[in-house]
Amino acid sequence: MTTPLYGQMMDVPLTVSSLLAHASRHFGTTEIVSKRIEGDVHRYTYRDCEKRAKQLAQALIALGVEMGDRIGTLAWNGYRHLETYFGTTGFGAVCHTINPRLFPDQVAWIINHADDRYVLFDITFAPLVDVLAPQCPNVLCWIAMTDEAHMPRMSTAASSYEALLAQHDGDFDWPLIDERCASNLCYTSGTTGNPKGALYSHRSSVLHAFGASLPDAMGLSARDSVLPVVPMFHVNAWGIPHAAPLTGAKLVFPGKDLDGKSLYELMEAERVTYSAGVPTVWLGLLNHVREAGVRFSSLERTVIGGSACPPAMIRMFQDTYGVEVIHAWGMTEMSPLGTLSKLTWEQTQRSPDEQRKLREKQGHAMYGVDMRIVGDDGRELPWDGVAFGDLHVRGPWVIDRYFRSDASPLVDGWFPTGDVATIDKDSFLNITDRSKDVIKSGGEWISSIDVENIAIAHPAVAEAACIACAHPKWTERPLLVVVKRPDADVTRDELLAFYKGKIAKWWIPDDVVFVDELPHTATGKLQKLKLRERFRDHVLPSALATENCPLDDEAHAKSDPS
Template identity: 50%
Template sequence: MNKDNKVSSGMQEAPMNLASILEHAARFHGNQEIVSRLASGEVHRYTYREALARSKQLANALKAYGIEFGDRIATMAWNGYRHFESWYGIAGQGAICHTVNPRLFPAQIRFIINHAGDRIVFVDPAFVGLLEEIQDELPTVEMFVVLSSNAEFSATTLRAAIDYESFIGDQSDDFDWVELDEAAPSSLCYTSGTTGDPKGVLYSHRSNLLMAYASSSADAFKLSALSTVLMVVPMFHANSWGLVYSAPMSGAKLVLPGPNLDGASIYDLVNSEKVTFSAAVPTVWSMLLDYMTTNQLQVPALEEVVIGGSALPRSMLVRFKRDFGVDVLQAWGMTEVSPLGSINRPMPATLKLDGDAQLAVALKQGRPLFGLQMCIKDENGLELPFDGKTPGRLMVRGPWVVSSYYKNDSVILDSDGWFDTADIATIDAEGFMQITDRAKDIIKSGGEWISSVDLENAAMNHPEVALAAVIGVPHPKWEERPLLLVKLNPGAALLEPALKEFLIGEVAKWWIPEDIKFVADIPLTATGKINKMALRDDHVADYKVHN
């Protein structure tokens, strides 16, 4: 062995191209279905074998157009079969698939397309009008490919617009995927930009493939060819939590819901396609639970749902298991972690606990996947104990964790290579991590910390509360106090004294807010999280202390 610790192992080296996932699915699970609910309500069905052939047609079309290695190609679309093909066709032939979140403000969409320098945008018909309004401010975009057939294609002012079926129509379905260095970029996703301009995270073929391996394991999503996966989480939201890769890697049947994510639409797909596994943010599951409860429905095939994006309310976990026999797993991740970092599956010791203690563990964000390291540090950069009590800044590192932002030279890792997630968390002796707050959201009152996440979850345990948000507001004596904003369920008549009474015993008494505001709605970000920045803009000024 030389001084650089480099020595030949005698093992083969195979290039890591993400298209190999779809090749595997087509060869060994070729007849497995991909089911898509279209915007029209119709259902489209085909197989992994057919998806591979059409992805190769797309790769040939891009090559014929002149797309080269490293060129950025944007997609702005819901989960559907043409979008699925685009991911593999674009990255497999050496370009970079840049997913654009259509829920962002037009100014943010303009910024990220220009920052990425996208040459082509693949767009759902539903978002054509949005792009028509800003296309003159997108100088790098040469062509817009509308994800439709020629018969569905409507007149548009988008320059060089063409429908998807015409774009790939006369191309061969024979294509040799490009041999790539495993560190070659595959895809690009931007953060939601709630504290400034969005930041780009450039993934590699290696990082996405390793994360997909880890997330499909038995201790994570536990996917197999016997699974039917409803991919609710959008492909533009942090790689659809990796399911766009891990489902075909496992040979699972894949169900793509399109734009309709209301309770009735999700229930119809879960029931008709006999879905066994799904993943989404809590708001989606809340709509499904309410729809099933109102209509006295069951989902006999559904075994597990994963919840991420924001904290899992205790009441949601209890309702799923008690009323519908469905296990709920909480997961944690972020765009910068490709995106999955941890998932909460029970340990043997957990199952020996009594009901309340077991429930308390289930509400944590879980243990890290193999390959991802995790620790907590104090404000001086010193590692804190895994005692389940001491909170600190959650730090991560590993082969699918960001090391730098796209086109940004700022140093984002500490001297030991850890990435600061900006979450405040505890980790217990068995490795279960629990987010207690975002660093910018935690409330310091009289020198003591109050977790906005825990207080929100406590309020949402009340049966009449639909959504709760907590922000810190100035206070002349305590420096800062929590303000609880509550959106009630339709027809509910909960009053402030009754909610305060309910919170006694749910949280420490000194956490209970002096003020509770009942609001018609609580704003969400483009990724479905509570928009704390908007709430502060609307409410903090009323509490500012003037000396």
């Protein structure tokens, strides 16, 4: 057997602390700006951030925190939360970001499942902590991320973050850690049961930051002023808190104020060039700029993910305001980035309409992620843009198993995402549905996302959700649930007529219902399970028909209410 020839390079571990150390040393004067919970705007630099992160590490070590211990956070996007990202992982503890928008019982379950030793929280969440504390007996101390002067009145005993840091000088060297050690813990939203934990390693987190920073991925740069609207408690703000110091980008944190007016004013004040968030947040921002009659003076690019971005939103950003939209897809189990809709040189030579259609898809896989679609028999399907299949992924930042679970979810080494998708000849991914949300009419699939996107393109529609409704003949037919814009009106028949020529006749919804608001998860995704429960007994007009027809386009067209 031939002996392998090994390279003769330094064996330097890939650790999360190295990202901040790099920014502190080489981009030390670059600003980190935060809109604080206390009401003012805080400014300091990457060099300041690293010193305070080291003070936090010293404080936690003095409290008895050891390698592998989980440290929870209940916090908005801000400089103290960023310090926690590095002050915990830097010496081998695990930073566990917790979504405070979940139900309190679910938050308590997550804290107990993770066995968090300490939990750091923004003072807006003091009432939540008072509810959680009696349910979380293993938490040794709750730490309010503020100074002594702003400590909230609480029934729970809590320590001041600033008081803890003041006891230490920051004269601390980040220890060398095995890059395969755990660094961060994030839980899924738990829409179909208890949340599940994805435990990332230092290696996976650093590789994800490298991948995210590539020009044809998120493409962050030291020339950017970056405002992550996506919360730091939502899959590590899609990796931006790691990618920004890697590239030396300026960071702008919005705190708790995520309404359109507040975001716009902060973007303008800090000359933000780059942002990232879910469609529901951008809906508020676009409504504000439209109603106020203002424009973006510095914003150049925005990443939209978390759920499928409506084409109408992409067109509004790009055509009306000149902002490039990077449509992205990923999952908590993927750290989270998987694909982005950046075009190749050849694709930019195509017609504007062809380019637009590509940008509306979720895009190509970034380096570090491989993907495939498989049929019901488990065989891989062709990349022709037509074949629908279950989407599987694999890569160095994709989970192997869930935290505290012995069973692996992998199928032949691939992670089944639960998404239904097509992949075209350009290798562009197009998510057509979640497997649990796809509508199966007469044995044929209907993409609820495609139906929703057409509805949202109507000028009178603010939000729309398409769900399956029981049908005695076709088993399921699409029902459209719509929220109108406050200043607009549209009837059921007008909206259904809007579909003509835009979609196969048998894909057109059988009925439309109007509601004041749609239910969303804590991360901004539509809660279609709640809608299906609410409209479980809804009777479709077409359900009253009893004729038997063979399954084909013409037969489905008979259910077209127009």
